[in-house]
Amino acid sequence: MSDLYLSHLPQWLMRSPPAEWAIKQLRELVIGALSQGPVPQHIAFEMDGNRRYARSHKIETIEGHNLGFEALARVLEICYKCGVKVVTVYAFSIENYNRPKYEVDGLMQLAKVKLEQLMLHGEVLDRYGASVRVLGQRDLIRPDVLEVVDQIVDSTKHNTDCIFNICFPYTSREEITTAIRTTVEEYSTAAPPHSTPFSETRITKKLLSQRHERVEEPTDTRETSPCPSSPRSEDVEDSIASSTTLHPGAESPTTRAGSDMNRTVYKNAESITAETIDGNMYTAGCPPLDLFIRTSGVVRLSDFMLWQCHQDTSIVFLKCFWPEFDLWHFIPVLLEWQWQQKRKQRDEKPRRRMKQL
Amino acid sequence: MMALGSREAEILRRDGKQEHKLLTPEQRLKLIDPYLPAPKAKIAQVEPRSRFGVRRLLRTGLHVLLYTIIHTIFSLYIKLRIAYHAVLDRIYSVVYYHHHTPELIERDVKGLSRLPKHLSVILSLEDNGRGGAELERLVSEAAEIAAWCASAGIPRLSIYEKTGILKGYHAETHRAVVRKLAAYFGPNYPALSVNAPHTPSIETPGGTLPLSRSSSSSSLSSSVETTQRHLSITLLAAEDGRDSIVDLTKTLAEMAQRGKISPSDISIDLVDAELNESVMSEPDLLILFSPSVELQGYPPWQIRLTEIFHVPDNQEVGYQVFYRALASFAKAQMRFGR
Numbered sequence: 001m002s003d004l005y006l007s008h009l010p011q012w013l014m015r016s017p018p019a020e021w022a023i024k025q026l027r028e029l030v031i032g033a034l035s036q037g038p039v040p041q042h043i044a045f046e047m048d049g050n051r052r053y054a055r056s057h058k059i060e061t062i063e064g065h066n067l068g069f070e071a072l073a074r075v076l077e078i079c080y081k082c083g084v085k086v087v088t089v090y091a092f093s094i095e096n097y098n099r100p101k102y103e104v105d106g107l108m109q110l111a112k113v114k115l116e117q118l119m120l121h122g123e124v125l126d127r128y129g130a131s132v133r134v135l136g137q138r139d140l141i142r143p144d145v146l147e148v149v150d151q152i153v154d155s156t157k158h159n160t161d162c163i164f165n166i167c168f169p170y171t172s173r174e175e176i177t178t179a180i181r182t183t184v185e186e187y188s189t190a191a192p193p194h195s196t197p198f199s200e201t202r203i204t205k206k207l208l209s210q211r212h213e214r215v216e217e218p219t220d221t222r223e224t225s226p227c228p229s230s231p232r233s234e235d236v237e238d239s240i241a242s243s244t245t246l247h248p249g250a251e252s253p254t255t256r257a258g259s260d261m262n263r264t265v266y267k268n269a270e271s272i273t274a275e276t277i278d279g280n281m282y283t284a285g286c287p288p289l290d291l292f293i294r295t296s297g298v299v300r301l302s303d304f305m306l307w308q309c310h311q312d313t314s315i316v317f318l319k320c321f322w323p324e325f326d327l328w329h330f331i332p333v334l335l336e337w338q339w340q341q342k343r344k345q346r347d348e349k350p351r352r353r354m355k356q357l
Numbered sequence: 358m359m360a361l362g363s364r365e366a367e368i369l370r371r372d373g374k375q376e377h378k379l380l381t382p383e384q385r386l387k388l389i390d391p392y393l394p395a396p397k398a399k400i401a402q403v404e405p406r407s408r409f410g411v412r413r414l415l416r417t418g419l420h421v422l423l424y425t426i427i428h429t430i431f432s433l434y435i436k437l438r439i440a441y442h443a444v445l446d447r448i449y450s451v452v453y454y455h456h457h458t459p460e461l462i463e464r465d466v467k468g469l470s471r472l473p474k475h476l477s478v479i480l481s482l483e484d485n486g487r488g489g490a491e492l493e494r495l496v497s498e499a500a501e502i503a504a505w506c507a508s509a510g511i512p513r514l515s516i517y518e519k520t521g522i523l524k525g526y527h528a529e530t531h532r533a534v535v536r537k538l539a540a541y542f543g544p545n546y547p548a549l550s551v552n553a554p555h556t557p558s559i560e561t562p563g564g565t566l567p568l569s570r571s572s573s574s575s576s577l578s579s580s581v582e583t584t585q586r587h588l589s590i591t592l593l594a595a596e597d598g599r600d601s602i603v604d605l606t607k608t609l610a611e612m613a614q615r616g617k618i619s620p621s622d623i624s625i626d627l628v629d630a631e632l633n634e635s636v637m638s639e640p641d642l643l644i645l646f647s648p649s650v651e652l653q654g655y656p657p658w659q660i661r662l663t664e665i666f667h668v669p670d671n672q673e674v675g676y677q678v679f680y681r682a683l684a685s686f687a688k689a690q691m692r693f694g695r
Contacts, residue, residue, distance in 0.1 A: 032416065033423035070366075121385070173661060177625045180606045185620040188613035269610040274599045277606060299685075303661045310598060310657040315650040315665070335431045340649065 027327055028081075034331070035082045037338045040290035042086040043079060044305050047072065049296030049321030056321075062106045067323035069114055078327055080128045080162055082334070086286045088165035090304045094137060094174060111168065112145045119152045129161025135282035136170035137178075163286060170282075172306035179280040179307075186280075187267050281307060289313045291337055295322045314340065365389065442670040449677035455505065459541050462508035465680055469687035473641035475513040477663065478502055479653060480646065480674065482520055495523055496530050498674045499590075500537035505679050507538060507547045507588045514590045515637055519653045521594030524553045530592065531559045538588075539564070547586035554597050554636050563587070595654040597636045602658065605631055632658045639663060644682045646674045 013019055047068055054064025072089060079087050091111065097104060118125065118132070125132065134149050141149060149168075278284065289308040292315045294301075299317045301309065309315060316333050318325070365388050372385065455462050466472060480498055482491055499516050506514045516523060523530055531551040538546040544564045552558030563586065605628065612618045633639075639659050645651075645667035652660070666682040 029419070029423065030427075032420040033427060036417075036420050036424040037428070066370075070370075124389070173625050173629070173658065176602065176658065177623060177628050180602070180609065180628060181620050181623040183606050184610045184613050184623060187610040188620060266614045269607045269614065272603060272607050272610060274603050277599075277603060299665050300662055301660055301665075306657040306661060307599075310652040310660065311654050312651055315652070317650070317665075335427065336435075336649075339428070339431060339435060 030327065030331065031078060031081045034334055034338075038341045039083040040334075040337060041084065041287035042088070042289045043084055043291045043293065044088040044090070044289055044309065045072075045075065046090045046292070046294040046302065046304050047322040048294055048298055048302075050323060052296060053321035053323045061103060062110065064323060065107060065110055069110065071323050071325045074326060075330070076128075076130075076164065078330055080130065084162065086163045086165060088135075088167060088283065088286075088289075088305065090170065091166050091168040092136075092170070093303065094140065094169045094171045095303070097140070097169070108142055108145055112148050115145075115148045115152050119148070119155060125156050125164075126159060129159045130164050131156040131159040131162075132164050132166065135165050135167045135175070137174055140169045165283065165286070167282075167304070171303040172301075173303055175282050176277075176307055178282075179277050182280040183272060183277055187269055187272065190265060278307075283308055291333070292316065293318065293333060295320055295325055439670045442668070446668065446671060446675070446677060449681065450675055453677045453680045455508070455676050457504075457541055459504075459508035462505055462676075463510070466509045466683055469683055471687050472509065472511055472683065473686055474511070475515070475638065475640040475642075476506060476511050477515040477517065477640035477643045478646070479517045479643070479655060480523070481653065482518065482522060492522060492526065496526065496533045497537075499523060499530055500533040502674065502679065503534045503549075503588060503590055504537045504541045505676060507549075507586055508541060509683065510586065512587060512589065513640075514588065515593055515640060516590065517593040517653075517655050519595045521596060524556075524592045524594050527551065527553055527556060527592065528559060531561070534590065535561055547588055549587075550589045551592065552589070553592040553594075554601070558589075591637050593637070593656065598654045598656045601632060601636050601656065602628075605635075628658070632656075642666060642682060642686045644679060646671060646678060648672060 014023075050064040050068040051061050053067065054061045057064075076087060092107060096107070132152050134153060138146065138149075283289075283305075288311075289305060290313060292301075292305060292309045292313050294316070295318045297317065297319045301315075314337055316336075318329060318333070320329055368388060369385065453465065455465075480495055482495060495518065502516070503514060518524070531549070534549060534551060535546075538549060542564075546564045548561060548563035550558045550560040609618065609623060613620055636656055637659060639661060640663050643655070643660065643663045643665045645665065647667065648670045650665060650667050664686055666685055668678050668681060671678055
């Protein structure tokens with residue numbers, strides 16, 4: 001019996017009001033100190049290990065997710081107090097729909113309840129100046145949950161200090177594919193017709209009649225191709241077929257009229273850049289991802305933020321389960337990031353000097 | 358919730374279990390209020406008072422001081438850690454060494470439960486590659502890794518180098534790998550093909566000289582045929598990452614403009630098939646030889662489920678890193694001594 005009390009003693013001590021007050025002060029102090037250095041502008045968390053944590057502690061899976069949510073609230077608090085602008089979390093993967101139905105339903109219910117809670121406490125988010133965004137394939141969300149999602153996104157829109165991205169139901173490949181599709185849509189819908197006093201049909205007719213007056217000479221229609229630098233021969237053929245409006249005699253008048261009507265001006269596809277696609281990602285407008293943290297010792301990205309983290313993002317794999325994640329796990333990661341950042345700056349300086357010379 | 362005291366957390370947890378019907382929103386907010394940052398209006402109100410200003414100055418000073426102290430300690434810790442890892446890596450590289458003998462590498466990987474079918478590595482160029490020595494180092498590292506893969510029986514290797522210099526010296530790399538394979542395997546070296554996206558591959562048939570003529574030639578040659586190893590190497594650069602996705606988008610946009618496809622035809626499978634075809638398929642394991650994990654523009658589509666291995670604080674391309682990566686991929690326990 002006394003043994004039991006003894007083992008509880010440290011815990012009891014830690015929970016005593018003065019100890020708690022001291023820990024709170026210490027946390028505030030450490031966060032304040034850390035925010036004096038460079039702080040990552042955008043952090044992504046892959047919150048892995050809720051289920052394994054539950055299993056290893058012999059509690060229900062959904063309880064593990066609950067504890068994971070508490071960890072998330074903790075982490076958000078730390079990040080925003082440090083000065084992180086955007087936090088992106090992987091809440092639910094499209095792949096997760098393959099899990100047992102009761103767990104999917106449980107997760108959905110959890111998300112709904114927590115989001116409802118968060119909304120009731122709009123003030124909490126307002127104090128951090130945080131706006132919530134939900135990234136992912138919306139049509140997969142249950143309608144009643146979607147309603148809550150829309151409400152919370154709407155009610156925090158006015159906050160501009162920081163952003164909380166919830167990836168829900170999300171996979172990175174789906175995101176990239178959607179971005180490609182959106183870009184293609186942008187480039188394959190016609191630009192609005194200019195309002196001009198000159199009629200294109202009249203000009204064409206005029207040109208054609210001039211040509212008919214002259215002796216028929218073979219005209220090189222390739223010049224009118226909208227993409228002159230098309231490398232493949234089949235492309236060239238295609239672009240002639242679809243874009244020329246000055247086919248002398250070859251086409252029947254009706255098709256010519258038709259192509260006149262449909263003659264649409266597209267943006268040049270060659271002007272698509274990585275930035276165009278970047279602007280169509282769910283994370284458009286967010287600063288570049290500085291830090292990617294995955295818990296529970298799995299060393300994969302698992303379809304999360306592939307596009308955002310494959311350049312100069314620091315990727316960190318931690319051994320702890322997500323529900324255990326706290327300031328004390330976060331400090332070493334942040335310190336190392338700050339240290340790396342300082343070293344990078346130091347390395348760049350002499351190089352720049354060399355260039356100037 | 359947050360960094361709440363245990364009492365508050367307990368109450369909130371109980372509340373949460375009952376679907377948040379225990380407390381009213383006001384009660385909950387009151388509970389967590391001390392842990393939230395002050396409301397903006399309040400800050401604005403208090404700011405003009407000078408006493409607060411002084412206190413804030415003091416607090417900032419304290420934070421800066423603490424920041425400096427923490428980082429001083431941390432850099433000391435990092436130095437110790439680097440030293441510790443250096444010693445550890447040295448021990449590993451003594452215990453696990455290939456001696457340029459395929460049989461030894463084969464013996465090393467024999468105990469592993471699984472091997473990656475497609476291995477990928479990231480090599481990097483120092484100092485922007487000025488001077489031929491850097492290129493030479495890079496090519497010889499690539500050749501060395503290729504020889505390890507061939508010995509371990511990994512059929513596919515992709516080598517990523519950001520600037521593309523390795524791709525540029527495609528033929529030279531191929532020659533260096535052939536030479537290295539010959540040095541490892543002797544006359545019976547494996548077949549090799551080295552390719553890069555959008556360039557034709559350079560192939561070399563393996564050497565099939567029978568080792569001994571005393572044994573019956575027909576059965577020997579057939580067994581040599583069947584055990585003939587083949588290694589295919591893909592050289593990658595930054596342009597095979599984002600740019601390949603951009604190029605694909607351009608092509609798709611042009612096709613959509615010509616009405617050949619509709620945007621709704623673009624699916625994950627289509628993109629996946631195209632990128633697999635023109636760049637490469639998903640590797641099973643990616644080995645970094647850098648001290649920390651940074652992908653340097655590695656093809657994003659292809660690293661979806663790839664296991665990423667690195668040895669913290671490691672700086673060099675060494676066989677021990679390669680072996681430890683394979684062991685961790687096979688979830689094998691690493692022990693010194695075999």
